[in-house]
Amino acid sequence: MRGTIIHGPRDVRLEERPDPTIVDPTDAVIRTVAACVCGSDLWRYRGIQEVTRPTPIGHEYVGVVEEVGPAVTSVRPGQFVVGGFLTSDNTCPVCRAGAHANCQHGGGYDGCQAELIRVRNADGTLLATPEQPSEDLVPSLLALSDVMCTGWHAAVCADVRPGGTVVVVGDGAVGLSGVLAAAELGAGRIIAMSRHADRQAIAREFGATDVVAERGDAGVEAVKELTNGIGADSVLECVGTDESVVQALRSARPGGMVGWVGVPHVTDLPQEHMFWKNVGLRGGPAPVRAYLPDLLQRVWDRGIDPGKVFDLTLPLSEVAEAYAAMDERRAIKALLRP
Ligand SMILES: [Zn+2]
Ligand SMILES: [Zn+2]
Incomplete structure (x- = not known):
């Protein structure tokens, strides 16, 4: 063969x-x-x-x-x-x-x-x-x-609930699947972070209500504007780099939850965006x-x-x-x- x-x-x-x-x-x-x-x-x-x-x-x-x-x-x-x-x-x-x-x-x-x-x-x-x-x-x-099970796992780990606000970091196949999972689990607002028009279109088809193209500080601000100024209940981290993990942690509201499923190539977890904000991080292979x-x-x-x-x-x-x-x-x- x-x-x-x-x-x-x-x-x-x-x-x-x-x-x-x-x-x-x-x-x-x-x-x-x-x-x-x-x-x-x-x-x-x-x-x-x-x-x-x-x-x-x-x-x-x-x-x-x-x-x-x-x-x-x-x-x-x-x-x-x-x-x-x-x-x-x-x-x-x-x-x-x-x-x-x-x-x-x-x-x-x-x-x-x-x-x-x-x-x-x-x-x-x-x-x-x-x-x-x-x-x-x-x-x-x-x-x-x-991919679909991994996106689903991100949503489950991020504790997506009916009516909740969700941010998805990453517009690859897993991130897009995470959007679909969040929609199936009943999320009220799903913010896809994506800079590519073709991927934004699929995200919308899968149930994204908003798209944020900015990253870093501007991305965090854009998310806050869409979430009563506090950040999202649930964040799906679907990339696995230092930048994307920090982006995810900073996009969560105080007491929120991040589900991470991108194979992590991360050197440090920033405590200032976790412990001091009561933000949880859970995930792994689906x-x-x-x-x-x-x-x-x-x-x-x-x-x-x-x-x-x-x-x-x-x-x-x-x-x-x-x-x-x-x-x-x-x-x-x-x-x-x-
Ligand atoms: Zn795979
Ligand atoms: Zn077993």
Whole structure:
């Protein structure tokens, strides 16, 4: 089969790799229907995170079950499945508490931007759709494997409530998904911080009531003007840089909550915007399997269309172009078809 390997900064290649097989009885092998490039893949692509040797890459996918191990009971060959970006058993005490991203027996993947994928912990990771989805649902189902669940997690961690005020820092695919999550959770005012017209348009489609293009002090002032002069009840931090985290903390009202889900590359947390303002900070990798049943139903019922974040579709053979387009911000998020 063919799979994507990252060799170093700005060097990803589709290469011939051995077909994955069932190793553990709890494994499944999936034939990929669609996969995509994640913002977090770009940390390595840009050389911010070192690549020490050629490494299979990719962790977002949907596909059809090809084969299952003897212990797998919840999915069977032929079913269309969505899986999260980390595997989980869905049975350990951590999973039972809803924190599947930290499952005691969980882990990552060996490259999902590929034609075939070995999924460990298949029962606790994969969720089958009620029947084969129509083609137009595939992007939104794919969005559930990471970005939509991550945006949802940001909103949950930020304690978004019906009628509440929300700021979303970051207009990438996760930030836009966070806007959609806040809208679904009933927020009254959703302020998207974005400087790009195309992303602002999707944010509005997803439920943003206001857009703030300014950053830094001007951004904080603009948020305060829209929130009775005090800042937002809930802030979703969907970038992960020093600047974006400070922007998020400063956009929260006293006693407000920040949900952070952008993989943090942060050196310092400014106490003056936290402790002295009673502002909370909570978040981390999303427990995808905890949110999947609910979000899959919303997609299946066509209540939400998170797949709108994919503005570029390419064959898997052009994976290098998918990375380049996202790196150069020519695309919000690239969908790959084997
Ligand atoms: Zn991802
Ligand atoms: Zn677990």
